[in-house]
Amino acid sequence: MRKSIQKMVLTVLLLSMAGLIAFTAGNRYIHFMPRNRKETIQSQKIQLHDWVSEPAAASFYQIGRFVTNHFSEVLSKHSTPFISLSHTIQDSIKTMNMLTHFIQKQNPAIPRDVAAQEAAAFMRYSTKYGAPLDLVVAVANTESHFNPDARSSYGAAGVMQVTWRIHENLLRANGIHSEKELYTADKGIAAGCLLISRYLRAYGSPEKALGRYYGGSASVYWGRVSKNLSKLQRYRPKNHL
Secondary structure (H helix, E strand, O other): OHHHHHHHHHHHHHHHHHHHHHHHOOOOOOOOOOOOOOOOHHHHOOOHHHHHHOHHHHHHHHHHHHHHHOHHHHHHHOOOHHHHHHHHHHHHHHHHHHHHHHHHHHOOOOOHHHHHHHHHHHHHHHHHHOOOHHHHHHHHHHHHOOOOOOEOOOOEEOOOOEEHHHHHHHHHHOOOOOHHHHHOHHHHHHHHHHHHHHHHHHHOOHHHHHHHHHOOOHHHHHHHHHHHHHHHHHHHHHHOO
16 A cells, blocks of 8 residues: 555655656656657657756756655655645655745856746755755855856855865765866755755754854854845745745
8 A cells, every 4th residue: 555655655756746847847858748649759769868968957857856865754744645635746856946036136157047947046055955945045055146157266165165176075075076067056066065964963053153154253154144044035935836
């Protein structure tokens, strides 16, 4: 019985993710129907490796993994797993959509597919490492204005402005194998979430933890991050639809 429920819910999950991909990609990446009756479905066939290589599709693949990782826990803890999973998916969709738009509002130069990748990475790695989602998004806004190509004169790289020469051993131990990877939305945000989560555990308070992350005055940096945190929290109620 449990296996049957799992299969049914996974089917719903996959269909939901497919709808998300089509929406976010702006229907530019996926074409299921032939242009005329003479064309065959075979001519419109899409290879899986091509599909997941598209930036927007790849970002929703990450969200699919994020939701699926919580699937077993939902089933074990709730007597109404379908309703619980449905709410999880809906909340993830809302948060994903809100973050994507927020990133572009803060930095209009960020393309939509990149903003979607960043939103997916924020959700995935804040959950994986136990760092508050709003906090890591505010740090990213403070550090780079969500620019994945950002590099400081000190050598800090990517969205979260992580310095490779300082954290190389830790990053390698957690699946980030080169400085180049810090310039990708996925690995750059993973690195930042990893560090923030460690500093939060070590120092207890967000202000002290972020002071360590920044490597300077905790009060000054906390003031800057707080402003961006407030921007996100004001934006959320109006746009988390």
